[in-house]
Amino acid sequence: MVGLLKGKRILVTGVLTDASIAFHVARVAQAEGAQIVLTGHGRMSLVRRVAQRLPQPPPVLELDVTSEEQLGTLADRLGEHVDGLDGILHSIAFAPQSALGGNFLHTPWEDVATTLQVSTYSLKALTAAVLPMMGPGGAVVGLDYDASRAWPGYDWMGVAKAGLESCARYLARDLGPRGVRVNLVAAGPLRTTAARSVPGFDTQEWDRTAPLGWQGDDMDPTARACVALLSDWLPATTGEIVHVDGGFHAVGA
Template sequence: MSMSLTGRKSLVFGVLTETSIGFNIAAAAMKAGADVILANAPGRPWAIMSRVSHRLPKVPLVCMSADVTKPGDLQSMAEEIQRDYWKSLDGVVHAVAFAPQDALGGNFLNTPFESVSTAMNVSAFSLKALTASMLPLLEKSEFGASVVSLTFNAGVAWPVYDWMGPTKAALESVNHYLARDLGPKGIRVNAVDSGPITTMAGESIPGFDELAKVWSERAPLGWDTSDATPVADTVAFLLSDAARAITGQVLHVDGGFSAVGA
C-alpha cells in the first residue's frame, strides 16, 4: 500500500487562485499521479480558476462549475461527470467556505441569523450536499473512495473568526456523521485542520494577519502562512491507500500550534 494516487480520479472543489489551499491540493494530487477535475462556483470564481489551472503541474481534465448551495447544480455536475468523463470517483476534496462580512471580524453578538445561515450553508452543510451528490460515483470506486474537507480548529474560540467558528464546528461534526454512514460503503471521510494560510478567504477576515503572526511565533515547528503545501500533502495522503484505516478524523496540520498552551 502506498501514497501513490496513480490512476485515481479526484474532484477538487474550491480552487480559486494559486494561493488557494484547493490549488495546492490539486497540485499535490497530480504530483502523486492523480487525474483531476476542478470545480468552483459559476461566473467569476470559475473564470479565475480556469485561468490559474494552467499553472498546475498537469492540465486538469476539465474545470466545472456549481454553486454548492444549489442542489440542482451539484446534481447536474455529477451527471455531467458520469456522462462525459468518469464512471467513478476515488476522491472528493471540499475546499469551500464563505461567510458574509457581518459574520466576521468582531461582530459575533450582532450577526443576524440570515448571515449565519448563509455561512452554515456554504461552509458546512455543503460537505453533506457535495458528498451526497457524488455518492453514485464514489460508490463505484474500485479502491475505496476518500472525501476530505478543510477546517480551522473548532475546539476553541478565536479572535475575529466569529461565525466561521461555529460553521467549522458543524463541518467537523458533519465529517463524523458522513464517516459513520459511508464507512460501510468503503468510503472514508476526513478533515484537515489547517493553520492560517494567506488566501482570498483568509484575507477576507478582518484581523487575520494578527492571528497568523501569533501562529508563526508560537507553533513548535513554526508556520509559514504563504505555504499551503504541508496541508496539501496531508490531503494527498488521506486520498491514498496509506490512509485506508482512517475515517471520521480531524488531522491537525498546524505546525503543532494546537498542542501547546502558550
C-alpha cells in the same frame, strides 16, 4: 510519495487562485498520479485561467453548492470526464462580512444561515451528490480550521467549522459501511485570498508558538496531508481531524 494517487480520480473544489489551498492539493495530487476535475463558482473565467497553471490543465465544472439543480446534475457532468470517482476535496467556505470581525452578537440569521449552508452543510450535499460514483476505498477530505476555541474575528465561520467537524463525523459513520472514509485537515493560518478577508487575520501567534514553527505562505504541508488522506495509505482512518499547524494545537499559547 511517488505515485501515491496513481490512477485515482479526484474532484477538487474551491480553486479560485493559485494561492488557494485547493490549487496546491490539485498540484500535488497530479504529481502523485491523480486525474483531476476542478469545480468553481462565480468567477469561472478566472478559475479556468488558474487551472491552466497546473502541470496538466484539468476540466473545470461550475458548482454552486447552494443550487439543488447544479448539485443534481454534478454526477452526470463529472461522468463526461471520468468514469468514476475515488476522492473529493471539499474546500468550500463563505461568510458574509456581517458574520465576521467581532459582530457575533449582531449577525442576522439570514447571514448565519448562508454561512452554515455554504461552509458546513455543503460537505454533506457535495458528498451525497457524487456518492453514486464512489465505491469502496473512496475518500472525502475537507479543509478545517481548529474549532476547539473562539478565534478573534472568526465568529460565525468558527461556528460553521465546528459544525463541519461534527458533519464529518456523522458522514464517516454513515459512509463507513460503504467503504468510504471521511476526514478533515485542520491547517494553521495560511495567507490565502479567503483568509485575508477575515478581520484580524494574523499568523504571528503561530510563528512564535508552534513547536515546529509555522510558515503562512507554505501550502505544501497542508496539500500533502490532504493527498495522504485521499490515498490508500490510511485505509482504517475515518472521522479524524489531522492538524497541520506545526503543533500549535498541542501546546498552550
